[in-house]
Amino acid sequence: MSGFKIETAERLRNLPPYLFAAIDKIKKEAVSRGVDIINLGIGDPDLPTPPNIISRLNKAAEDPRNHQYPTYEGMASFRKAVADWYKRRFSVDLDPETEVLTLIGSKEGIGHIPLGFINPGDIVLVPSPGYPVYSTGTLFAGGRSYWLPLLKENHFLPDLASIPDDIRKASRLIFLNYPNNPTSAVASERFFEDVVEFASRNNIPVCHDAAYSEIYYDNIRPPSFLQADGAKDVGIEFHSLSKTYNMTGWRIGFAVGNREMISALGKVKSNLDSGVFQAIQEAGIEALSTDDAAINENRRRYQRRRDMLISGLNKAGLDVEIPKATFYLWVSVPKGFTSTGFAMHLLDKCGIVATPGNGFGDAGEGYIRFTLTVAEERIGEAVERIRLKL
Ligand SMILES: *Cc1c(COP(=O)(O)O)cnc(C)c1O
Numbered sequence: 001m002s003g004f005k006i007e008t009a010e011r012l013r014n015l016p017p018y019l020f021a022a023i024d025k026i027k028k029e030a031v032s033r034g035v036d037i038i039n040l041g042i043g044d045p046d047l048p049t050p051p052n053i054i055s056r057l058n059k060a061a062e063d064p065r066n067h068q069y070p071t072y073e074g075m076a077s078f079r080k081a082v083a084d085w086y087k088r089r090f091s092v093d094l095d096p097e098t099e100v101l102t103l104i105g106s107k108e109g110i111g112h113i114p115l116g117f118i119n120p121g122d123i124v125l126v127p128s129p130g131y132p133v134y135s136t137g138t139l140f141a142g143g144r145s146y147w148l149p150l151l152k153e154n155h156f157l158p159d160l161a162s163i164p165d166d167i168r169k170a171s172r173l174i175f176l177n178y179p180n181n182p183t184s185a186v187a188s189e190r191f192f193e194d195v196v197e198f199a200s201r202n203n204i205p206v207c208h209d210a211a212y213s214e215i216y217y218d219n220i221r222p223p224s225f226l227q228a229d230g231a232k233d234v235g236i237e238f239h240s241l242s243k244t245y246n247m248t249g250w251r252i253g254f255a256v257g258n259r260e261m262i263s264a265l266g267k268v269k270s271n272l273d274s275g276v277f278q279a280i281q282e283a284g285i286e287a288l289s290t291d292d293a294a295i296n297e298n299r300r301r302y303q304r305r306r307d308m309l310i311s312g313l314n315k316a317g318l319d320v321e322i323p324k325a326t327f328y329l330w331v332s333v334p335k336g337f338t339s340t341g342f343a344m345h346l347l348d349k350c351g352i353v354a355t356p357g358n359g360f361g362d363a364g365e366g367y368i369r370f371t372l373t374v375a376e377e378r379i380g381e382a383v384e385r386i387r388l389k390l
Helices: 021-032 051-061 076-090 106-117 133-140 165-170 189-202 259-272 278-289 293-315 339-350 376-389
Strands: 100-103 123-128 144-149 171-177 206-209 235-240 253-257 328-332 367-371
Touching: 021 339, 051 278, 076 100, 076 253, 076 278, 100 106, 100 259, 106 133, 106 171, 106 206, 106 235, 106 253, 106 259, 123 133, 123 165, 133 144, 133 171, 165 171, 171 189, 189 206, 189 235, 235 259, 253 259, 293 328, 293 376, 339 367, 339 376
Parallel strands: 123 144, 123 171, 171 206, 206 235
Antiparallel strands: 100 253, 235 253, 328 367
16 A cells, blocks of 8 residues: 555654663674673562462462453452551551552553543653653653652752742642662651642642562661651552562552542553453462561562672772662762763673663763662672773
8 A cells, every 4th residue: 555654643752762772782782792791770670479479379370260350440358468568567557448459560550640630731740860651651641741850969859849830830740759769769757748748738649659668678668658647638659569579570569548549540440451360469469468588588688789789889989879778779970971871881891781870861860770680699790890890
């Protein structure tokens, strides 16, 4: 058919440029030359899902009752397990019927929620640097992102008071994420109280992403946004089993908090998808009721890797702050380098892949992100290469 032309929608054409393309190209070339690449770029746990969770899936998969369409909001038993876990972990009370919604991974809910709240042209407050789904979900709903820079001098928390009045008044949603990807910053309960105050004064619903609340160090447990007084009146929290239980491939997460927001997100979901495979929800119940031994072992492992990589980077003259949570190191690049330039240099000299900070937003320029999701032995090798070659 001559003249036929596939034309995509503006929302696809308006996606930001893929900033990692140049690095990907060099990485591929290095691999094809036979270079042994150490990939410290991926935020995906390398360790397996604990065996009790896998057994529970196997058993549940054999039950024909689990082979039909699941309800979009999730099994009552899974939602109850979530509420029980919130009570145990954060002392937060949740009604499993109205304040918990099962998600096909938290990314699904984060990507969909702007469809429930954003009209064309509305503003969404989005952290920069940040997880890219906040702004792409906004874009797909026809909204506009207003960037909240996360700066070192503010401990990588947004300065809510500096948001211009007109922006504040036109804002219909705010995304926040602590413990934070990529900066690894942790927020205090005090900060969350300020957020509740800001949100209620300006009538801006809050979406807090707590995907990393269980990846913490030295037994200092990061708070939930819902622990702040009045948080449930103004917002919801997204959570995931992905990072806590090494379950990224399973696709299960949840949203909890304000019932009107949960109901709106549920309405979007019920029109677009059908919940999570019930056998996976059964496995999720198993995960949330498992004792902490396996997760504690995970945390100790990340901590050893963290300390090892930091000492190597310090010896190479890089200034690294010790993260209190997440499996990321957010490191200033040396003077004279851009984020991308330093990532290329690291790949070229040492065969190490790390993620240039500007890929997470303009305010990430000047930083590079290392992940701790490879074996200690490989981190050791990375440290050795940095010592000899950087
Ligand atoms: C990994 C991650 C998620 C979630 O992942 P799911 O697997 O979709 O639950 C959410 N937010 C941030 C910031 C992440 O890094």
